[in-house]
Amino acid sequence: MGSGIKSKAGSSSTSSSKGVAIGKRAKISSAQKNMLVAVGATSMLLGVTIVGVIYLTKKISFNSVIVSENDAVIKDLKTTQDNLVRLSTAVSDLASNEKLESVALERDKVKCDAETLKKIMSEDGYNLDNIEMVRTCSALRVVADTLPSTENHDASNSSINWLVIRDDHSIKLEGISNASSYGGFSIASSDGQALNLKALGTSISIKDSATKVNRAISSIESSIRNFDIESANISWSGYDRGADNSEIEFGATYRSYYSDKVGLQKNSKVICADKTSKKCVSKTGGSTSK
Secondary structure, eight states: OHHHHHHHHHHHHHHHHHHHHHHHHHHHHHHHHHHHHHHHHHHHHHHHHHHHHHHHHHHHHHHHHHHHHHHHHHHHHHHHHHHHHHHHHHHHHHHTOHHHHHHHHHHOTTTOOHHHHHHHHHSSSOOHHHHHHHHHHOHHHHHHHHSOSSOOHHHHHHHHHHHHHSSOTTSOEEEEEEEOOOOSOOOBOTTSOBOOEEEEEEEEEEEEOHHHHHHHHHHHHTOSSOOEEEEEEEEEOSSSTTSTTOOEEEEEEEEEEEEOOOOOOOOOOOOOSOTTOHHHHHHHTOOOOO
């Protein structure tokens, strides 16, 4: 009897020990799961944080580039605005320049009435009835005639023709023709800076008395538009130089000038947040950097 009781007590003690072990194992397994979940959540949070920091860093860097480019654009706009103000002032000074206006009025004394023109210029804006008169007679028109913005041989030839015959319609102007354009020359402004000018040539031939030829040469030299002699030759057509009917053959090639058009330019710039983006970089005309 005693033996049976001991055996039962031993079995109960063993079962209790196994229960405690299973309970501990269950607790350890639960702790491991909780630890795994915590580590996973922490890793995920850390990853999101790193990605967020990288994104914010790139965002801040990109915004800094945009701010820098905007500052450059603002600076350019301010420079452009200052240039426009100076240009407006210069144009106003030219429009009221009495010397230029006198040249413009000389163009057509019948059509260009000085008093009427001054009255029109003093008003705010021009109406359609007066705009043609202003275009023809304004002092500003002289600027375009002095230095055109296009290569126009016909206009240059016409100017020389008018200068030669304006004082003497009977002068024997034998011919006016185009000559080759010239390069390799340099003209400086009053402050010593080289001017970006292009040249075209006009050849003329006059056969008349020395007095008339001299008057024609002087008329061309006094023109408000520059006509520089590139080459010239003079010969006597009569055997007796002192004879009343002796004539001079004058041939010359004159060089006149024109400039390229100047206007406002509209520019745009693409800024890439990712310099390795082929889609973005292709819009800038550049190449991706590795």
